[in-house]
Amino acid sequence: MKKYEIGLIGLSVMGQNLALNIARNHSISVYNRTESKTKDFIKNKVDKQEIKAAYGLEDFISSLAKPRKIMLMIKAGKPVDLVIDSLLPYLSKDDIIIDGGNSHFEDTNRRLKNLEEKGIRYLGVGISGGEYGALHGPSIMPGGTKEAYAEVADILKDAAAKTDKGACVSYLGPKSAGHYVKMIHNGIEYGIMEILAEIYDYLRKVLQLKPDEMGDVFAEWNQELDSYLVEITAKIMKKNDPKTGKKLIDLILDKAKHKGTGKWSVQSALDLGTAIPTINAGVNARLVSSIKQERVENAAQFDKSSRALVDKKEILSQLKSALYFASVIAYAEGFKLLKTASEEYNYNLNYKEIARIWEDGCIIRSGLLEPIQQAFADNMNLNTLITTEQFKDQLNVKANQLTELISTAAQSGVPLTAIHSALDYFNSLKSEELPANLIQAQRDFFGAHTYQRRDEKGTFHTNWE
Numbered sequence: 001m002k003k004y005e006i007g008l009i010g011l012s013v014m015g016q017n018l019a020l021n022i023a024r025n026h027s028i029s030v031y032n033r034t035e036s037k038t039k040d041f042i043k044n045k046v047d048k049q050e051i052k053a054a055y056g057l058e059d060f061i062s063s064l065a066k067p068r069k070i071m072l073m074i075k076a077g078k079p080v081d082l083v084i085d086s087l088l089p090y091l092s093k094d095d096i097i098i099d100g101g102n103s104h105f106e107d108t109n110r111r112l113k114n115l116e117e118k119g120i121r122y123l124g125v126g127i128s129g130g131e132y133g134a135l136h137g138p139s140i141m142p143g144g145t146k147e148a149y150a151e152v153a154d155i156l157k158d159a160a161a162k163t164d165k166g167a168c169v170s171y172l173g174p175k176s177a178g179h180y181v182k183m184i185h186n187g188i189e190y191g192i193m194e195i196l197a198e199i200y201d202y203l204r205k206v207l208q209l210k211p212d213e214m215g216d217v218f219a220e221w222n223q224e225l226d227s228y229l230v231e232i233t234a235k236i237m238k239k240n241d242p243k244t245g246k247k248l249i250d251l252i253l254d255k256a257k258h259k260g261t262g263k264w265s266v267q268s269a270l271d272l273g274t275a276i277p278t279i280n281a282g283v284n285a286r287l288v289s290s291i292k293q294e295r296v297e298n299a300a301q302f303d304k305s306s307r308a309l310v311d312k313k314e315i316l317s318q319l320k321s322a323l324y325f326a327s328v329i330a331y332a333e334g335f336k337l338l339k340t341a342s343e344e345y346n347y348n349l350n351y352k353e354i355a356r357i358w359e360d361g362c363i364i365r366s367g368l369l370e371p372i373q374q375a376f377a378d379n380m381n382l383n384t385l386i387t388t389e390q391f392k393d394q395l396n397v398k399a400n401q402l403t404e405l406i407s408t409a410a411q412s413g414v415p416l417t418a419i420h421s422a423l424d425y426f427n428s429l430k431s432e433e434l435p436a437n438l439i440q441a442q443r444d445f446f447g448a449h450t451y452q453r454r455d456e457k458g459t460f461h462t463n464w465e
């Protein structure tokens with residue numbers, strides 16, 4: 001009986017496309033809990049590729065060459081544990097499980113430890129690129145048992161997106177390094193998506209541009225930025241609803257869902273004591289968007305803001321600056337958190353390599369990743385991207401261009417939470433003097449928490465009244 005090089009469980013959007021991608025170079029066996037999905041996949045998507053459909057776990061396992069390589073592309077959370085438990089009775093020592101979903105990094109640590117005790121090797125692999133990337137080449141972020149990676153590296157390299165620097169995949173580090181990096185990738189994704197949403201809001205409410213015009217603006221800006229998220233935003237603005245012929249964006253409800261990776265990035269940042277305010281703003285904005293009914297009721301109780309009158313050409317230039325500025329800050333926050341996490345969890349991350357594998361295939365790919373790589377090539381242990389030769393001057397110039405934008409947005413009642421957070425983060429990081437002396441004094445006043453002085457070493461307490 002023929003033995004297949006790799007097996008894949010989970011034939012939803014990502015699993016189907018990844019299976020078709022892998023099948024271009026390697027034989028693959030697939031399995032899905034719901035049989036009808038497998039049948040539909042084989043009937044409608046598979047042509048001449050070498051893909052075996054298995055309709056039972058035993059059949060699936062026995063179709064694989066040893067040591068077995070099994071990729072999970074299933075819903076993150078409990079399903080991953082359930083599937084691993086159901087596989088265990090059939091697995092042998094040295095088999096490799098590859099979790100390609102968006103699992104929480106702490107779950108990955110737990111699973112890796114449990115499986116290692118049973119002699120099973122485990123890789124926590126972040127995959128980005130959505131439906132298109134999974135089929136044509138995603139960015140792949142593997143972490144976990146290193147020698148297991150060596151055994152699947154060729155399969156992952158063949159599947160990954162390619163740039164002139166190589167395949168967009170690289171072993172990132174032990175344990176949950178891959179899933180941690182993917183989580184932060186998604187955190188940056190949340191930040192940039194929110195920055196674009198705020199610019200869209202300003203364009204429609206203050207400049208009163210129509211979606212087609214906004215599409216042109218985003219497309220023109222993107223000639224320089226070369227960002228996938230800007231590119232799809234431009235395309236979204238142009239799309240007509242097939243049912244009504246109206247602009248689809250105008251018909252979509254203003255409530256955004258989320259599956260957890262942005263929230264986990266913020267939770268982890270707080271746990272590690274690292275600020276990521278622009279990314280946090282992206283998460284908060286989705287939470288506020290979700291209480292639509294409450295917002296509608298609130299709106300009826302307040303006067304409508306009066307739209308600021310602005311010079312269109314000038315403000316468009318400021319909005320372009322805001323997009324560049326806040327996007328750089330979102331990456332800077334993400335990389336700073338990666339550095340903190342790498343030190344705390346001994347991931348030994350290579351930031352330049354992370355920026356390289358994000359250059360294509362993934363959702364946050366953009367022209368900014370080239371200067372980010374240069375910045376890490378100059379200093380692999382950078383504290384922050386904001387002070388680097390690649391960004392320092394540009395951030396300085398663009399920060400100065402944001403004041404009119406921010407004040408006219410406030411006047412017009414348009415929240416620019418992420419853009420404002422990015423500017424405040426930048427201003428805080430470049431402040432020699434912050435007002436935390438007052439915080440120290442307040443804490444000591446009400447709670448005798450003590451304080452440190454500028455003029456003497458030690459800890460002090462004052463009887464304030």
Ligand SMILES: NC(=O)C1=CN([C@@H]2O[C@H](COP(=O)(O)OP(=O)(O)OC[C@H]3O[C@@H](n4cnc5c(N)ncnc54)[C@H](OP(=O)(O)O)[C@@H]3O)[C@@H](O)[C@H]2O)C=CC1
Nearest residue numbers: 010011012013014015033034073074075076079101102130
């Ligand atoms: N969609 C995207 O753009 C991206 C998704 N990801 C991640 O990749 C993974 C797959 O994503 P996606 O393709 O969107 O699919 P979903 O996250 O929607 O997961 C659906 C798949 O999970 C399976 N599943 C769910 N519960 C169970 C269970 N208890 N036992 C067995 N199988 C189960 C489903 O099987 P069944 O058909 O039987 O219900 C189906 O194959 C997720 O972790 C996701 O977060 C990563 C990058 C991008």
Ligand SMILES: O=C(CO)[C@H](O)[C@H](O)COP(=O)(O)O
Nearest residue numbers: 102128129258259260261363
């Ligand atoms: O990982 C992804 C992209 O990189 C997935 O599309 C993920 O679902 C996006 O997160 P959310 O659903 O919370 O917006």
